[in-house]
Amino acid sequence: MATIISIETSTEVCSVALSQGGEILWEKKHMEGQAHSTLLAPYLQEMQTFINNNHIKVDAVAVSSGPGSYTGLRIGVSTAKGLCYGSDIPLLSIDTLKILTTEALHSLEGSSIPSDSYFCPMIDARRMEVYTSFYDKNLNQVKEISADIIDENSYQELLNEHTVYFFGNGSDKCKKAIHHPNAKFLDNIVPLATGMCQLAEQAFQNKDFKDVAYFEPTYLKEFIAVVGKNKVLGLENQK
Numbered sequence: 001m002a003t004i005i006s007i008e009t010s011t012e013v014c015s016v017a018l019s020q021g022g023e024i025l026w027e028k029k030h031m032e033g034q035a036h037s038t039l040l041a042p043y044l045q046e047m048q049t050f051i052n053n054n055h056i057k058v059d060a061v062a063v064s065s066g067p068g069s070y071t072g073l074r075i076g077v078s079t080a081k082g083l084c085y086g087s088d089i090p091l092l093s094i095d096t097l098k099i100l101t102t103e104a105l106h107s108l109e110g111s112s113i114p115s116d117s118y119f120c121p122m123i124d125a126r127r128m129e130v131y132t133s134f135y136d137k138n139l140n141q142v143k144e145i146s147a148d149i150i151d152e153n154s155y156q157e158l159l160n161e162h163t164v165y166f167f168g169n170g171s172d173k174c175k176k177a178i179h180h181p182n183a184k185f186l187d188n189i190v191p192l193a194t195g196m197c198q199l200a201e202q203a204f205q206n207k208d209f210k211d212v213a214y215f216e217p218t219y220l221k222e223f224i225a226v227v228g229k230n231k232v233l234g235l236e237n238q239k
Contacts, residue, residue: 002059002204005047005083006196009036009076010068010096011123011169013190016043018051018058019197026050027194036075044079058089060209062200064191065093066218067131067145068123073217081212090209094199095218097121097133097145097168099191102199104167105137107186113137117163120155121189122170128177130170131220134158147220150174159183 001021008015014036015029028043051058063080066073084091100121117137122130128150134143148154150173158164159180166174167186175185 002201003056004060004062004092004197004200004204005044005058005080006062006094006193006200007040007044007076007080008064008096008099008191008193008196009040009072010064010066010191011072012069013192014039014043014072015193016040016047017193017197018047018056019201020056022198022201024194024197025056029192029194031190034069034072036072040075040079044083058087060084060090060092060200060204062092062094062196062203063217064096064099064193064196066096067147067220068096068191068217070219073219077215077217081215084212090204091212091215092200092203092208093210093215093217094196094203095133095145096123096191097131098135098139098141098199099195100168100189101135101139102195103192104165104186104189105139106195107189108165114163116161117165118142118158120164120166120171122166122168122174124168124170124173125220128173130168130174132170134164145218145220150177152177152179154178156180 003020006017012034017027018025061080061083063076101119119135122132133145159182163182165184167189
């Protein structure tokens, strides 16, 4: 049974949690837009106060590994690495899409779910593109993580054979494109640190530790810096 700090910053939500044996001891979250750079450190300081007051020994740090926001992932991973270096404890990484699926399954607890259902977490990319994968109800991955452009023909073969639940901040824009009767959409499902806790415990017990020096999150796409038009014009005027 391990005590683990979990950090989730892959989307607009910023959240942290402390768990022991997969059970949540303490958590904090911000749901109202990206403020990771200003909120993450204070949240962890509050957590550290709780840890000190309760004489808790932390065994590892888990971080959401993407895909997702380039900046959010960088902030989360660099912070997690700093905690690991500072305390000489191992680093765990948890797929963001699996975290989302865990949250979706929690939201459906008590509901009747067809046994062959698939779960499709979607993180918004650009325009009609999403970062996605498919899982069964036991969190087994049945389709690899990819960046997909969504249209009316997306996932037809899977939808013909399975009920598919779509969710995450990329699923809203897909409602207009995907109209198959087996497509179900779940609202307000976001990746949270509390959804990482049991997954992190499993990773710790399996000794699935990452190299703190070299670990990088899953971006799927290279970051593209956009230069403002006025800056481009300014440079041209200087020539």
